[in-house]
Amino acid sequence: MIDPIIYQDGILRLLDQRRLPTQRVYLECRDYQQVARAIRDMVVRGAPAIGITAALGVCLGAQELPEEDPAFFLQQLQEIIGLMRSTRPTAINLSWALDRMEEICKDEEGLSPPLIKERLWQEALKIWQEEKQINEAIAHWGAGLIKKGDKILTYCNTGTLATGGGLGTALGIIKQAYREGKDPLVMVSETRPYLQGARLTAWELKEEGVPHRLITDNMAGFLMQRGKIDLVLVGADRIALNGDVANKIGTYSLAVLARENQVPFYVAAPTSTVDVRIATGKDIPLEERPAQEVTHLLEQQIAPPGTEAINLAFDITPHHYITAFITEKGIILPSQLRLKLGPQNIN
Amino acid sequence: MIDPIIYQDGILRLLDQRRLPTQRVYLECRDYQQVARAIRDMVVRGAPAIGITAALGVCLGAQELPEEDPAFFLQQLQEIIGLMRSTRPTAINLSWALDRMEEICKDEEGLSPPLIKERLWQEALKIWQEEKQINEAIAHWGAGLIKKGDKILTYCNTGTLATGGGLGTALGIIKQAYREGKDPLVMVSETRPYLQGARLTAWELKEEGVPHRLITDNMAGFLMQRGKIDLVLVGADRIALNGDVANKIGTYSLAVLARENQVPFYVAAPTSTVDVRIATGKDIPLEERPAQEVTHLLEQQIAPPGTEAINLAFDITPHHYITAFITEKGIILPSQLRLKLGPQNIN
Numbered sequence: 001m002i003d004p005i006i007y008q009d010g011i012l013r014l015l016d017q018r019r020l021p022t023q024r025v026y027l028e029c030r031d032y033q034q035v036a037r038a039i040r041d042m043v044v045r046g047a048p049a050i051g052i053t054a055a056l057g058v059c060l061g062a063q064e065l066p067e068e069d070p071a072f073f074l075q076q077l078q079e080i081i082g083l084m085r086s087t088r089p090t091a092i093n094l095s096w097a098l099d100r101m102e103e104i105c106k107d108e109e110g111l112s113p114p115l116i117k118e119r120l121w122q123e124a125l126k127i128w129q130e131e132k133q134i135n136e137a138i139a140h141w142g143a144g145l146i147k148k149g150d151k152i153l154t155y156c157n158t159g160t161l162a163t164g165g166g167l168g169t170a171l172g173i174i175k176q177a178y179r180e181g182k183d184p185l186v187m188v189s190e191t192r193p194y195l196q197g198a199r200l201t202a203w204e205l206k207e208e209g210v211p212h213r214l215i216t217d218n219m220a221g222f223l224m225q226r227g228k229i230d231l232v233l234v235g236a237d238r239i240a241l242n243g244d245v246a247n248k249i250g251t252y253s254l255a256v257l258a259r260e261n262q263v264p265f266y267v268a269a270p271t272s273t274v275d276v277r278i279a280t281g282k283d284i285p286l287e288e289r290p291a292q293e294v295t296h297l298l299e300q301q302i303a304p305p306g307t308e309a310i311n312l313a314f315d316i317t318p319h320h321y322i323t324a325f326i327t328e329k330g331i332i333l334p335s336q337l338r339l340k341l342g343p344q345n346i347n
Numbered sequence: 348m349i350d351p352i353i354y355q356d357g358i359l360r361l362l363d364q365r366r367l368p369t370q371r372v373y374l375e376c377r378d379y380q381q382v383a384r385a386i387r388d389m390v391v392r393g394a395p396a397i398g399i400t401a402a403l404g405v406c407l408g409a410q411e412l413p414e415e416d417p418a419f420f421l422q423q424l425q426e427i428i429g430l431m432r433s434t435r436p437t438a439i440n441l442s443w444a445l446d447r448m449e450e451i452c453k454d455e456e457g458l459s460p461p462l463i464k465e466r467l468w469q470e471a472l473k474i475w476q477e478e479k480q481i482n483e484a485i486a487h488w489g490a491g492l493i494k495k496g497d498k499i500l501t502y503c504n505t506g507t508l509a510t511g512g513g514l515g516t517a518l519g520i521i522k523q524a525y526r527e528g529k530d531p532l533v534m535v536s537e538t539r540p541y542l543q544g545a546r547l548t549a550w551e552l553k554e555e556g557v558p559h560r561l562i563t564d565n566m567a568g569f570l571m572q573r574g575k576i577d578l579v580l581v582g583a584d585r586i587a588l589n590g591d592v593a594n595k596i597g598t599y600s601l602a603v604l605a606r607e608n609q610v611p612f613y614v615a616a617p618t619s620t621v622d623v624r625i626a627t628g629k630d631i632p633l634e635e636r637p638a639q640e641v642t643h644l645l646e647q648q649i650a651p652p653g654t655e656a657i658n659l660a661f662d663i664t665p666h667h668y669i670t671a672f673i674t675e676k677g678i679i680l681p682s683q684l685r686l687k688l689g690p691q692n693i694n
Contacts, residue, residue, distance in 0.1 A: 309562065
């Protein structure tokens with residue numbers, strides 16, 4: 001049983017994903033600054049998990065605030081939410097979850113600070129709970145696309161670790177297919193520079209007993225050429241209304257290689273990943289991270305001292321490479337995204 | 348000055364490429380078994396360098412043999428050559444260099460063992476010397492394709508380290524363009540699992556003072572999509588007569604991504620890399636290496652204990668993805684390969 005986020009007695013415990021798979025250690029956060037740092041430093045990562053953690057971080061921050069002056073209380077809450085927002089730029093879930101928390105801080109009912117704290121907790125727990133239910137629905141729809149014995153390429157980590165305790169998105173589908181007896185063989189792409197595939201996905205699959213093989217990212221294309229991959233299943237950090245997808249760097253390359261080799265390429269994500277304010281992928285902000293993640297591997301230096309590196313954490317996959325989206329509302333074609341999710345959600 | 352292979356006083360010193368860039372250590376080989384092991388264990392790697400090292404290894408082996416019985420001498424030489432041939436399967440240069448050494452062992456002139464030893468040394472040194480001249484010619488032709496300020500993506504290591512002391516093939520072109528004042532900016536793809544890009548190419552470019560940026564292999568495609576790469580320059584381990592190329596795993600993916608983004612994709616290699624006995628890439632033997640190279644990075648474990656991995660060391664890039672070959676005889680289109688290099692070389 002993997003429990004990546006635990007809240008108990010005013011302490012938020014985050015399974016330190018930087019230290020997996022060799023160590024299973026929890027980082028204790030006792031205030032919201034620690035939570036913000038944990039998100040920025042990738043103690044916790046994965047779009048849905050970041051959203052949940054940030055929401056819980058706001059609750060921790062609210063707990064610390066004095067309750068005497070309601071106006072000051074609300075103003076301080078805004079600052080806490082602002083800090084949380086600044087931690088990671090690409091995943092929509094972060095701002096989506098914080099939008100929901102902020103809605104409560106508008107305090108349209110004129111509640112007292114203690115009641116607002118209570119409402120914030122309720123909302124954070126609701127976000128967390130909903131995520132798990134959404135994972136179940138995605139797994140249900142996605143597993144229907146898997147045939148017996150399929151060899152499935154997956155990328156980065158989209159499992160329990162990435163979704164704060166649920167089944168996962170893309171990886172949740174694979175687990176569901178395995179539970180249904182479809183005997184999938186999973187090709188786990190290691191996902192440089194941070195190795196979420198090698199460290200986290202391989203670990204989750206081992207815990208679940210799902211057969212898998214680790215590959216380096218540059219092997220995926222040739223395995224497709226040789227007919228060794230039946231479908232590709234990835235997650236998403238943000239989806240534009242036209243279906244362009246921001247996801248872990250390397251996703252775009254896999255999508256091009258999949259189309260070139262007529263391998264279906266599916267993106268599994270909650271509908272909340274669709275950013276209705278953004279028309280195309282060009283408008284999605286993309287995070288660049290420190291060069292050290294490229295010049296070093298974990299703690300080991302792999303390039304000459306002083307080597308300059310580029311560290312793009314995400315890329316954009318244009319919609320025409322995507323076979324379909326697998327959401328909690330069912331399978332959606334990129335061309336249907338605007339129709340199905342756009343109008344009713346636009347503010 | 349980089350000197351990857353040094354022979355002196357009966358000892359072959361190989362710059363241990365496994366320990367670069369953090370340590371600059373030579374491995375001393377005093378017999379041919381040590382040389383064979385050094386090739387298999389990748390102390391020395393790179394198609395031309397392997398050929399040179401194997402030829403020198405045959406010479407070391409010959410030195411040890413008793414000279415009394417010429418028939419026994421020649422028979423033992425065949426066994427030494429056989430061992431050298433078995434070290435790595437994909438690079439053609441190994442068998443090409445050993446074919447040249449074997450030609451001498453046929454001893455059509457009925458020479459004495461001491462004279463055969465002498466002839467073997469001469470041939471090995473000739474192979475080594477020719478390689479350097481070929482590098483110069485490739486660099487000359489290739490640099491003509493580079494425009495001022497071009498951003499060049501290169502892969503694996505195709506420099507001095509890979510060619511046993513010459514300028515290099517693909518990397519030699521880049522160095523030449525730099526010397527001609529064309530101010531190239533080199534994107535160095537790290538080249539998992541063995542990190543020849545991060546460890547060796549970045550090191551060579553630093554030694555030469557050529558500006559470069561290290562990237563992970565999965566960033567290359569997105570950089571092309573965003574117009575950050577003007578051309579791709581790679582080497583080759585073996586080329587089929589139809590122009591299909593065996594090269595470091597990941598080359599195929601780069602070629603597909605280059606074509607998708609209308610980025611020219613050049614393969615720089617001596618014409619000896621063309622295997623005239625092989626019609627298409629399907630017939631090129633591809634090496635698989637130990638899983639540990641994928642589950643570990645250098646000495647550091649990156650996946651859970653017991654994780655199974657696939658470790659394909661090479662892939663095949665079909666000829667239609669290749670813009671042109673850059674050889675010592677000039678620029679050759681894939682469609683012209685058979686015409687220009689085929690008939691006169693076929694045995």
